[in-house]
Amino acid sequence: MKELSLHLLDVAKNSVAAGAKHVSITLDEDGDGWLTIAIADDGRGMAPEFLAQVTDPFTTTRTTRKVGLGLPLLRLTAEQTGGSLSIDSTLGVGTTLTARFQRRHLDCPPLGDLPGAVALLIQGSPDMELTYRHTTPRGEAALSTAELRDILGDDVSLAEPEVFAWIQDYLTEQENEAAVDASPAAVSEGEVQ
Ligand SMILES: Nc1ncnc2c1ncn2[C@@H]1O[C@H](COP(=O)(O)OP(=O)(O)OP(=O)(O)O)[C@@H](O)[C@H]1O
Ligand SMILES: [Mg+2]
Secondary structure, eight states, X not given: OOOHHHXXXXXXXXXXXXXXXXEEEEEEEOTTSEEEEEEEXXXXXOOHHHHHHTTSTTOOOOSSSSOOOHHHHHHHHXXXXXXXXXXXXXXXXXXXXXXXXXXXXXXXXXXXXXXXXXXXHHHHSTTSEXXXXXXXXXXXXXXXXXXXXXXXXXXXXXXXXXXXXXXXXXXHHHHHHHOOOOOHHHHHTTOOO
């Protein structure tokens, strides 16, 4: 996939498909270019035998197509940057997935449209509780559906187009302020400390 935001969307959809009521998404960037993405859900979880094979493309419970590609692709992308993917899961409790990427690696895809991915996710599952937090050495972008509900009241669905647009604008402003240029070119020009 061309952008990490698309991986994020793809993996968060697994949480939705697993019946999660709460999903927490955190992105942490440190000063050395390491990005850690963690997605925790309270969905149905996976049995240990299944979990052991889940990043293998021939493991899937979907019926329309024999192979699931989301997790194997995410693992490949993380490993190509020198990072890794790890998954912790307990049947009936939930799943936590942690992926690490070296953003300064030439093969690391750009972050992409994170506000758009979060807005899409909320619009697609308006009754799910989602918390999102992206921290960088320069600041943070954060949003929670619980706060949105407090502001908007119970009568407004989070699937409304106006809410979608608002989420995008709100997060874009924060993301722009927190953004760090971690491209390899920026590093070689000494722009990243
Ligand atoms: N958060 C999760 N909770 C419970 N089961 C999960 C979770 N994430 C993945 N799985 C299980 O692992 C399988 C593989 O996931 P993966 O995303 O790689 O493929 P997929 O979702 O089946 O297909 P694709 O993502 O290519 O549409 C899923 O079919 C599902 O059974
Ligand atoms: Mg998937």
